[in-house]
Amino acid sequence: CGVFGLYSPEPADLAWLTYLGLFALQHRGQEAAGMCVSDGERFHVDKDLGLVTQVFDERRLDGLRLPNARVSIGHVRYSTTGSNLRFNSQPLTTRTNKGILGLAHNGNFVNAREVRNGMLMEGALFQTTNDSEVMLNLIARESHMDLVEATASAMKELKGGYACVLMSRTQLLGFRDPHGVRPLVIGQRPGADGHVGAWVLASEPCALYAVGARLVRDVQPGELVWMDRDGMHSLMVEPKRPTPCSFEWIYFARSDGALDGVDIHESRIRMGEQLAREKPVEADIVVPVPDSGIGAAIGYARQSGIPFDYGLYKNPYAGRTFIAPTQEARELKVKMKLSPTSAVRGRRVILVDDSIVRGTTSRQIVNLLRDAGATEVHFRVSSPPITHPCFYGIDTAARKELVASTHSVEEIRELIGADTLAFISERGLRQAIGGQGLCGACFTGEYPAGTPLLNDVDKLA
Ligand code: 5GP
Ligand code: SF4
Ligand code: MG
Structure with a gap:
């Protein structure tokens, strides 16, 4: 799969930029595409089976456009777990005491089934067969923590290879599993006259370039980054020996970029x-x-x-x-x-x-x-x-x-x-x-x- 996210300190056409980012990541998944956009109050979601260009025609993009949009995430899906069904497409959204949240993920949690079963015993409800819902429910469950703390805690509980983008109405978060098996990069767009430009998160650098951003750096294995009004922040949650997926270089990633410092x-x-x-x-x-x-x-x-x-x-x-x-x-x-x-x-x-x-x-x-x-x-x-x-x-x-x-x-x-x-x-x-x-x-x-x-x-x- 491919994931993409934007946090813009200034209002911007995030639906369109997210579309461009997802289009650049199309090679990472062709079964479904989706995005969420928020202006701090409203929270729009649209997703469907098909290619990015098939899912998002002008009409559907218009439905996602918010004049004061600040945060967005997007996803292109290539099914591994959870079958090829519309309700399994991403981003997944849920209402929590931290407000509405959207999550898009690439990779697999190897202990998702156990964690899910444990939560079912405690009375949690699941609507999809998708791994991401387990992550989202884990974050929602920690009602006494703020979003960053709750996400860090969920990262510690789930094992496997994953890279995710998560958004609330006011924050964009991105995180990579402790071994950095799946890739995630950080970019920044130039800001208009002296203003700070938008922050971008993406599975690969090609999606940064697609929205006019430059590569800042890779998210580190086990690192959680978040972007909000005060800029970019980082927390090393659980770094372990880095073992990024060799298949990204062999086959999966587009050849016009570098991951973890190694040109594809x-x-x-x-x-x-x-x-x-x-x-x-x-x-x-x-x-x-x-x-x-x-x-x-x-x-x-x-x-x-x-x-x-x-x-x-x-x-x-x-x-x-x-x-x-x-x-x-x-x-x-x-x-x-x-x-x-x-x-x-x-x-x-x-x-x-x-x-x-x-x-x-x-x-x-x-x-x-x-x-x-x-x-x-x-x-x-x-x-x-x-x-x-x-x-x-x-x-x-x-x-x-x-x-x-x-x-x-x-x-x-x-x-x-x-x-x-x-x-x-x-x-x-x-x-x-x-x-x-x-x-x-x-x-x-x-x-x-x-x-x-x-x-x-x-x-x-
Ligand atoms: P095969 O001969 O094994 O059927 O197909 C090999 C070719 O298809 C390679 O060119 C490879 O790029 C691609 N390919 C086919 N199936 C898969 C798959 O499931 N995963 C990956 N990574 N590549 C595949
Ligand atoms: Fe999966 Fe092979 Fe990549 Fe490891 S190297 S993450 S097993 S595809
Ligand atoms: Mg091939």
């Missing part, structure tokens, strides 16, 4: 270079699977000296295939999205992609290239084999669907029909990304932010 595009090029060093092969051209394989293919070509070429055309109107919820839908989408160019005819092709999850897309693509006359197809992958499910918000599917959890590399090669198949090593990946620490649980099975006790156990099976 450059890191993908380094992954490709590393892959070429580790798994060289003789061939005529290096072809990326667009878009997610482009950075690594550039790196592979650079390091190997084999020319990069566009062997696959991607229909620019097609979205991300993995977001399609069923296998059939994903296969149809590959056909709608990719077709081979003449570059591959009569050539030995090194095909570079960011990951193999189920293996089905990869098989289709290898077939496409062979049908188009490629004489050899050597598949190179810029992430290690994905053998374990993600419990922190990336939908890499249940364990039994992960082809690498049940097949050896040689078996996968045969399944996808490639001449050779090789993955980057885990060490090589860590080197290519750099930084302090990384979550690589889907490659190693070592989960830095814990695993679920009760829910999702079938995912592990």
Whole structure:
């Protein structure tokens, strides 16, 4: 998912700015979009299934516009827990003794089920199957605390990988789990003649730039920040060893930015270079699977000296295939999205992609290239084999669907029909990304932010 938030000391068209921010984050979730806007008194919410541009037409944006708007949050959804239903879309809102609150979250709480069950026993009510409602109820429950204290207390109770934005009528809050598994960045817009500009929170820097803000810094692992009339404030609630999700660099994040100080595009090029060093092969051209394989293919070509070429055309109107919820839908989408160019005819092709999850897309693509006359197809992958499910918000599917959890590399090669198949090593990946620490649980099975006790156990099976 993608989250976005604004606090503006001066009145601004926050509905429109939030729309722009969400549009920039569309790649993080295509199932639903929503936002809340407040002017200190009124609190407007609108959300629905669909893309940002589908949900928010002019009429619906007008319904969210407040002349004196000060605070807003937004969300684009990619369902992991809670099914693809309208009542599960975000932001989620609730009335509390701290006034009305809106919450948008990215990630998963691994102990949400236990916390929810505990609260049900105490008489709490839940309206959705969404994890965020547990967070919101925890905050609401601490009626003797102010919003910042209550949020800090909820952060201590919930485990997992998450990044959230939360708003009241007068405050914007943002927080990141103790390990910083999911990303969140802080930005600021320039203020009009000497005034303080609006504060912005977003999953990725691209959404800051979309609203004319500059990157101030990343929210730190375990940090809670809040913005109000007096500016920006910060509280380190529960910092632990930072292990941001390596998949943000491999695949998820847009390439026009940096997270935790590491540039996304450059890191993908380094992954490709590393892959070429580790798994060289003789061939005529290096072809990326667009878009997610482009950075690594550039790196592979650079390091190997084999020319990069566009062997696959991607229909620019097609979205991300993995977001399609069923296998059939994903296969149809590959056909709608990719077709081979003449570059591959009569050539030995090194095909570079960011990951193999189920293996089905990869098989289709290898077939496409062979049908188009490629004489050899050597598949190179810029992430290690994905053998374990993600419990922190990336939908890499249940364990039994992960082809690498049940097949050896040689078996996968045969399944996808490639001449050779090789993955980057885990060490090589860590080197290519750099930084302090990384979550690589889907490659190693070592989960830095814990695993679920009760829910999702079938995912592990
Ligand atoms: P596969 O061959 O495993 O079906 O698909 C691999 C390709 O699809 C890669 O290009 C990857 O970017 C994308 N992909 C497909 N499904 C998923 C998914 O569930 N999660 C992620 N992160 N990427 C996926
Ligand atoms: Fe990212 Fe994998 Fe960790 Fe999930 S398990 S947070 S996808 S590195
Ligand atoms: Mg891809």
